[in-house]
Amino acid sequence: MSELTKLTLKAAIDGLKAKTFSSTELTEAFIGAIETANPALNAYVETTFDKARAQAAESDAKLAKGEGGALEGAPLGIKDLYCTAGVRTTACSGILENFVPTYESTVTQNLWDQGAVMLGKLNMDEFAMGSSNETSKWGNVVNPWKSRGSNAELTPGGSSGGSASAVAADLCLAATASDTGGSIRQPAAFTGTVGIKPTYGRCSRYGMVAFASSLDQAGPITKNVEDAALMLQAMCSHDVKDSTSLDLAIPDFSSFIGKSVKGLRIGIPDEYRLDGIPAEIDALWEQGIAWLKDAGAEIVRISLPHTKYALPCYYIIAPAEASSNLARYDGMRFGHRTDAAQSLTDVYELSRSEGFGREVKRRIMIGTYVLSAGFYDAYYVKALKVRRRIAEDFTKAFEACDVILTPATPSAAFELGDQAKAADPVQMYLNDVFTVTTNLAGLPGLSVPAGLDSQGLPLGLQVIGKALDEGTVLNIASVLEKAADFSAKPSKWW
Ligand code: GLN
Numbered sequence: 237m238s239e240l241t242k243l244t245l246k247a248a249i250d251g252l253k254a255k256t257f258s259s260t261e262l263t264e265a266f267i268g269a270i271e272t273a274n275p276a277l278n279a280y281v282e283t284t285f286d287k288a289r290a291q292a293a294e295s296d297a298k299l300a301k302g303e304g305g306a307l308e309g310a311p312l313g314i315k316d317l318y319c320t321a322g323v324r325t326t327a328c329s330g331i332l333e334n335f336v337p338t339y340e341s342t343v344t345q346n347l348w349d350q351g352a353v354m355l356g357k358l359n360m361d362e363f364a365m366g367s368s369n370e371t372s373k374w375g376n377v378v379n380p381w382k383s384r385g386s387n388a389e390l391t392p393g394g395s396s397g398g399s400a401s402a403v404a405a406d407l408c409l410a411a412t413a414s415d416t417g418g419s420i421r422q423p424a425a426f427t428g429t430v431g432i433k434p435t436y437g438r439c440s441r442y443g444m445v446a447f448a449s450s451l452d453q454a455g456p457i458t459k460n461v462e463d464a465a466l467m468l469q470a471m472c473s474h475d476v477k478d479s480t481s482l483d484l485a486i487p488d489f490s491s492f493i494g495k496s497v498k499g500l501r502i503g504i505p506d507e508y509r510l511d512g513i514p515a516e517i518d519a520l521w522e523q524g525i526a527w528l529k530d531a532g533a534e535i536v537r538i539s540l541p542h543t544k545y546a547l548p549c550y551y552i553i554a555p556a557e558a559s560s561n562l563a564r565y566d567g568m569r570f571g572h573r574t575d576a577a578q579s580l581t582d583v584y585e586l587s588r589s590e591g592f593g594r595e596v597k598r599r600i601m602i603g604t605y606v607l608s609a610g611f612y613d614a615y616y617v618k619a620l621k622v623r624r625r626i627a628e629d630f631t632k633a634f635e636a637c638d639v640i641l642t643p644a645t646p647s648a649a650f651e652l653g654d655q656a657k658a659a660d661p662v663q664m665y666l667n668d669v670f671t672v673t674t675n676l677a678g679l680p681g682l683s684v685p686a687g688l689d690s691q692g693l694p695l696g697l698q699v700i701g702k703a704l705d706e707g708t709v710l711n712i713a714s715v716l717e718k719a720a721d722f723s724a725k726p727s728k729w730w
Pocket residue numbers: 364365366367394395414415416417418419420447554668
């Protein structure tokens with residue numbers, strides 16, 4: 237039975253349709269796997285097994301009649317940032333510790349409408365702020381991968397660490413995640429999984445706990461590129477409840493998988509060759525370039541001159557928006573309320589200082605500072621101008637190329653505690669150096685596992701596309717996936 241959990245989403249959907257196994261059997265296999273693994277990995281913060289069993293039974297009834305949606309009977313994990321009606325949703329923050337939404341996010345509703353089964357809610361960095369899943373109120377997630385010859389626990393990356401760990405350890409067929417500066421792509425790269433952040437506006441943000449509204453975007457983490465296309469298809473929709481969601485036709489993403497890339501122009505940005513990046517990551521990038529060339533693509537050098545300002549720009553805009561979004565958690569209208577208040581001011585101050593963790597407080601303080609009357613022009617407005625330049629860099633680059641290929645992360649998975657303990661929090665922010673630019677420009681980006689480093693840990697390549705061109709991104713990723721023939725899995729120690 238445990239073999240069932242190893243299936244890709246596509247293989248599972250096909251098996252369900254062919255009645256090779258039932259959704260109930262598949263769901264029970266995942267429940268067993270989660271019960272075994274979760275004490276070690278801490279990927280799920282809440283399990284919803286009763287709900288999963290009920291949904292699976294419903295799916296089986298539909299499948300028996302030859303009916304059902306695109307994901308009928310497929311068990312998924314949901315990042316704890318998506319509001320799920322009647323199921324506690326905390327964004328892994330103490331301030332939302334007891335929040336049980338009365339409504340469903342549009343993305344998850346889309347999945348249930350397509351017949352998916354919910355196994356539970358997945359761990360993440362608090363309010364999606366972090367790159368190592370160590371800021372969660374519910375403790376860090378552990379990466380199922382280990383370095384060769386070492387027993388040390390590694391980070392699965394963040395903020396979607398629970399999603400990545402669960403997919404890599406076969407604790408769901410696929411998972412939802414979200415990406416504000418890299419939170420889908422970096423954990424995917426650290427765990428040998430595929431993660432895609434679509435164009436800003438492809439997915440509705442309705443019912444997703446907000447971090448930085450102009451950057452946040454939903455997307456999946458999956459076992460392969462084909463599954464990423466399937467999941468993304470089900471997650472995307474126009475939604476009148478989110479004014480930034482796009483009212484545009486959604487292409488058939490799966491139709492791009494495996495298409496010829498002959499003649500496609502692949503941009504290689506000079507500015508992504510950073511000092512201090514491990515030679516193995518550079519070598520993998522070169523390998524990726526060679527694979528695409530072999531497949532008939534044309535390689536072009538491009539320049540994204542404002543790249544060096546992307547991180548500072550992101551770390552002004554994201555905290556600014558976060559400080560505004562998180563103002564609603566005041567212990568009065570929303571969020572944890574202190575027991576220790578003597579006055580109204582106490583209610584605000586104590587509720588917030590008890591409810592939020594350190595990293596979230598740091599972002600609120602930075603955000604409030606850059607938005608304050610005296611500094612607004614110097615920091616926030618300046619960052620908005622830089623953001624525009626970064627977006628223009630891409631527009632210009634895409635005159636010369638169809639997609640861009642870069643490394644996904646500047647390192648492989650590192651040890652838990654390594655960077656969190658560093659005296660300088662900016663160390664952690666450097667993880668996002670290759671990923672934040674696409675959020676600032678609103679473009680689609682995908683990480684595909686392309687090899688292992690000398691320690692036996694997965695490394696990812698990133699494919700960045702033109703706005704709305706997820707199809708070409710998936711196409712290129714499928715070609716890289718095939719060339720890399722990445723089939724390594726973490727060996728089971730849990
Ligand atoms: N690591 C980045 C941050 O902490 C990105 C997080 C994200 O994409 N949600 O802001």
